[in-house]
Amino acid sequence: MxxxxxxxxxxxxxxxxxxxxxxxxxxxxxxxxxxxxxxxxxxxxxxxxxxxxxxxxxxxxxxxxxxxxxxxxxxxxxxxxxxxxxxxxxxxxxxxxxxxxxxxxxxxxxxxxxxxxxxxxxxxxxxxxxxxxxxxxxxxxxxxxxxVDSEHSAIFQCLQDEYSAKSLQKILLTASGGPFFGRTRQELQNVTKDDALRHPNWSMGSKITIDSATLMNKGLELIEAVWLFGLPAEQVQVVVQRQSIIHSMVQFSDNSILAQLGVPDMRIPIQYALTWPERVPGPAPELDFTKLHELTFDTADEATFRCLAACKKAIGKGGLAPCAANGANEEAVRLFLEGRIPFLKIGELVEGVVDSEAFGGPYTLDDVYACDAAARAYVLAHVS
Ligand code: NAD
Ligand code: MG
CATH class of the missing domain: 3.40.50.720 (NAD(P)-binding Rossmann-like Domain)
Structure with missing residues (x-):
């Protein structure tokens, strides 16, 4: 059709x-x-x-x-x-x-x-x-x-069987780890915008590429998964999958796990969102297992990548805390891309804003914009 x-x-x-x-x-x-x-x-x-x-x-x-x-x-x-x-x-x-x-x-x-x-x-x-x-x-x-986000499309694809979906226990949200996987805070002190813009597996817009380098992207995706699939944040586990071949996994009550795999090509999840519930041939190439030598798994280093820890804290606080984290991040990424703050400052600012208030409770759209503006103002007040 x-x-x-x-x-x-x-x-x-x-x-x-x-x-x-x-x-x-x-x-x-x-x-x-x-x-x-x-x-x-x-x-x-x-x-x-x-x-x-x-x-x-x-x-x-x-x-x-x-x-x-x-x-x-x-x-x-x-x-x-x-x-x-x-x-x-x-x-x-x-x-x-x-x-x-x-x-x-x-x-x-x-x-x-x-x-x-x-x-x-x-x-x-x-x-x-x-x-x-x-x-x-x-x-x-x-x-x-x-x-459309590849991880969430993967989860959605794994939940098409309504009988299994009812017993969803856990989401295993995969992360590439970004260009700075394995580095210490010391080693991240002087990384530049060009270093951060060099993503190993995906070619994307500049804001999300920086978000991938700070792991803010995974924090945003964890919050996105909570809203889309209705599980509490504690039941969403971030798993580093360096090759970006497994796009995420779901675990059911019997501890059986389903994963969705494919080449890292956004046209697969984009197409699935447009053709759902049907599958049709599309422009993305197939995954060649003769060239795929390994699939590796690691844990995310939240002590180094503070944005991920801050997003977890934000979804735990609830209300507008995730909005504040996002607003601070958007502003901090802009400043980093303009060369005005160092890389690690992004995480400090996002964490700082989440810690600055209680944030709980229901909200209106006007409240969202007010919170976003306040978070941006917080960032500007905390950079020299
Ligand atoms: P991008 O920077 O390449 O493109 C952004 C688009 O938004 C452009 O068309 C631009 O004109 C438009 N835009 C920018 N500011 C706007 C504004 N104020 N009002 C209206 N339009 C505006 O970004 P992208 O990488 O394509 O990412 C877009 C969204 O998709 C982001 O939310 C990102 O997190 C998400 N996403 C991207 C990827 C990816 O592979 N690029 C993967 C998953 C999710
Ligand atoms: Mg994604």
Missing amino acids: TKKVTVLGSTGSIGTQSLDVIRAQEYSVFGLAAHSNVELLLRQVQEFHPHCIAVVDDAAADRAARELHGMPGAPVLLRGKEGLEELAAMDGSDIVLNAVVGIAGLAATLSAIKSGRDVALANKESLVTGGSLVTDAVRENNVKLLP
Whole structure:
């Protein structure tokens, strides 16, 4: 069946790989959204002929308007944050794939769900910052929230048998360990942005690549898993699997374990989210076991990689603590990429913000944004 898909964040790493899948499946594109890369967005418009596009950055939206002027069959142009939310909710798409980076994706996730649309979610920050808002909205609107993150797709794939799923006991969330696996704090003191941007197995956007180097990504994913699969954090165990071949595992009440394996290629989980519950041939290559010499397992070093410990503490505290951890991390990663703070400072700031308050209790969307702003302010106040 041909589907109509809206891709938010279409110019990014997940966005462009989503369009690879859409091209291969001959799905149609209803909407595309990006922050400011108008050049790539317009090339995507020429190929996929969406009904509507959204450009978040103001100056970029002006550029897009000029380029679209007089173009035959030009898409409707929406602008700003409101434009992104409006596109997510528009009638005409069957599913919204949210591949925006950061808390900037939250409002669009909620907007798509509240308009009754299924969501394929790459934007893990939606669940980390507004987990109860997102999962409540999914229940109230009776829509599907399909994971795109490879670990969560793996877990989801292992839980398709409803009889087994009922006896889920434990999630074994795999982690590559990132470029700095095995290093001591001493050895991490002077690592640079370029060192941190060199991921061994995956090619991704810069923010998530830094998150993989600090293990913040695994902390965010642990929180994401708690919201998606309803297990307490104590039943989610991080397992370092250096080759990124096992994408995660689940353990049932009889201690039987299922794993999902494949080459590290995001087009597999992206495609599964779009074709679920069916499986169809796709663009990702098969795993060649004649070239796979070993699968290794290690534990994560939380004493060195403080972001993971801080995220565990945050989900334990509940309420807006994960949102605060995320906000501090987004700000700290920005400062690290600008060369303004050293690598280890990211973990210190995330941990510091989680320790700074109680955070518990229910919250509204306004509370989420206020907490995010406060966490960013905390970071700015704690860097010289
Ligand atoms: P990226 O930086 O490559 O792309 C981000 C996209 O979001 C771009 O299209 C950009 O235009 C858009 N964007 C940025 N700021 C925005 C804003 N304020 N408003 C609207 N759009 C904005 O990032 P990515 O690596 O593709 O990651 C996207 C999301 O997917 C993240 O949440 C990440 O954690 C998650 N994810 C990525 C991977 C991966 O392999 N890259 C894997 C799993 C999960
Ligand atoms: Mg992942």
